Amino acid sequence: MSQNATGDSHVRLLGAVAGMGSGLTKVAVGHGFDTIKTRMQCAAPGTYQGAFDIFKHIVRNEGPLALYKGATPPAVGWAAIDSVLLGSLHNYRLILFRQGMTEPAPQTGAPRLTLLGHGIAGLFAGCTSAVIATPVELLKVKLQLQSQRAVTERRFSGPVHCLREVIRVQGVLGLWSGFSGTVASRVNFFWMFLSFEFFMRGFSKLAGTPFEVNVGLANFLSGGFGAFSYWIMAIPADNIKNRMMAFPYPDPYPAAISKGTIQVPSFSRTAREIFAREGYTGFFRGLGPSLLRAFPVNASALFVYEGIMRVMGAEKTRQ
Template sequence: MPSSHKRVDALFAGFASGLTKVAVGHGFDTVKTRLQLNPVFTNESAVHVLITTIRHEGVTALWKGATPPALGWAAIDSVLLGSLHQYRLFLLYNGMTEDPTATGRPRLTLLAHGTAGLLAGLTSAPLATPIELLKVRLQLQTQKAVSDRQFKGPVDCARHLVRSQGLLGLWTGFSGGLLFRANFFYMFLAFEACMRGLSRLKGTPYEPSVGIANLISGGAASLCFWTMALPFDRTKNQMMVHPYPRPYPESSTFKRPSFISVARQIHASEGIAGFHRGLATCFIRAFPSNACAFFVYEGILRALGAEQVRLLSF
């Protein structure tokens, strides 16, 4: 088994990936959150939300709530992608492999890549939940002046939550977060499947470099992920901001809603379509942000000489 110190490389690569994702995609994420949760925009398009936000609050409003992701998503992706690498290695060394070319150099099966993604998603959920909660609450504040907003920033929002609901208030929506992040099964399975598909172009005029293959596969995998995960994302976010747009509770006796009750509420008021609000915005945001994030993650792993979990064919 390779030396364990090399596995720390995945944590660093994940941290860099998280920063990349926020820099590229946070503005689109703000539009998605408002489409999903702000009743003013229930029947509006993403373009309308974008234009309205910029017109009334300025371009910088698209990066409301960016501080938690900038610091937090870097930490989340460090845990997500760092643990992903460890789970891949565990499955590789414990036989969840195949050797299709009979070379004696086994690789992980596609199911193993998906399983590692599932486990990594669940592992990152305890850290991701409070960070996502602060993000969506800050994104929903439409006042241009900071002095007019209920929460002046992530620290102020966190203080309000702890004061009104106790420390566990920061984990409102945790069950939804677990179900949402379980869908990383599809992302990492799809990423590996795309990488293997692109490797078949080797020796043809269309053969991509490893970096380009990472970009294409990362973007495509993100579309697969959001197609499956968006209903859970919508429900999770609704849990986190309950009872928005009514005022947030000030009492620790406030009963937080369950995933099932919120899902039923969304279905009753908006039907199945309500679970897919913001899908177009997700796709527009997800492809470039995740393509760049995978490019950075995989590139750093290669540069640092981390253990390989697949047989590269490029």
Template sequence: MPTSYGLMDHFPSDGLVAGFASGLTKVAVGHGFDTIKTRIQLNPTFRNHGAFHVLNATLKREGFLALYKGVTPPAVGWSLIDSVLLGSLHTYRLFLFHNGMTEDDSSGMGRRLTLLGHSLAGLFAGLTSAPLATPIELLKVRLQLQMQKAVSDRQFKGPIDCAQQLVRSEGVLGLWTGFTGGLLYRANFFYMFLAFEACMRGLSRFHGMPYEPSIGVANLVAGGGASLCFWTLAIPFDRIKNQMMAHPYPLPYSERTSIPRPSVVSIARQIYLDQGLRGFYRGLLPCFIRAFPSNACAFFVYEGLLRMLGAEQTRR
């Protein structure tokens, strides 16, 4: 094993491929729940209502396909985001592994990356993906908040039209509105990948027992459980990020006049004054309902592809 290892010593092609496939899986399973969460958080019509009321109202008024409003940015974007997120995660894991952040595997199968190493890799990967994620999430949020059933009645006819209007009114940098909130939100991947690895190690203790899970089942369980841990800690920052991106909603968006961008502090203060601490946790139920199946499947695909490609080296 080399004594030092640079980030560029391993091109993360395997991680990029596995991450892209994981992103597609997450969109297919979870986008409808994300639409409900966004509307609960930001639409004043649903301020005092829960997830099932919002779901029922959306289906009655706009039909089933309304759940997939704004799906184009994440269908392409989340795949790219997860490709960067999980590709860089793979690179950071290898970098930390080859630079001494290792420990003896309790099963006696060699060295493995420490739990802190998995956590730091998740933190760095989350921050690395933020510049790409911000404009994609911004377009998604603004499209999801449109309540009109007919496309012709909506201000934004689609993601390209939304981006063009935003650039006309606020310039290219307007596409990165909410970036600081996105950084705070994505820093919570520290906890997601800590929880995933801790759960995988816990499940490995059943080795040799009649109810020992297969590696695929372990990935499903650990991925779903890690996502619940992530959202419990990240939802306040997601709420702030989305409010920053939606500003000045529910006031109309101007097509020509630049709108001052709110700060993390001003949005957090506004949420607290309007709704108290509970306001930071609006949308948590649909997050939980969506998070377990979508992330369980995403982790299953990601980890499975890494093993198939022979790329997993940090877990023994």
């Protein structure tokens, strides 16, 4: 990270711009996997025989495009979410760098942010982005769980209708149902961005050898491998979050006019219910689809993010 970069105020906005590109990439590459994961996590035990069984049910009963149910909120929202996530990540890195969480780079001796610093920046960025991520994911989850083929048979005709119904039944704060689960899930960006930097440093050591890779490919591979660490650590909280957001699924969302008809269970209560019904394995439902989705989605997203940052001449986090 260069001293000039830390002094340029315009640089602070570049992470947010690059994050928008990352968010749109995630939707295009990974939403189908996410739909399968959500149904696996929220359906009653025994409903499906696995991820491929869910895939077959969706395609056979609802059509291939049903894999992209609920894609509109993230198509709009994930650009904003990743703009906040990666924009704040960029700024937290700058703050930690200025606070002295640095070490000399092996070859140049120039200061660079420590691995722990990258992890802490990821943790703070994950918590910051939870505010905007929760409503987007809430709408996505509710739309993904609608298994009816015909739109007229669904409880929610689309994201705008779903938004209105949640507000009508639960009030505006109902859009933040599962917020505690979102935070608990997103603190694990600590592991993702620590791992990302770890792998980037590993690839840099291959320079000058027959195994040398260019920076773009290193970004792609490091993003994919880093995503594995994120999901392995985050999947228990993700299960709790999605079941909180899906509530009262599998019962239908109420059509009552009066507010306050839904009392969403707390994070701790949801966790206890999962353990009581399914044991520890219940917290790892959907891990398979998450890992299948993780590499292409996050590898592509971080490839786009880091590429945009380089093109725009933003600060570097490594030497």
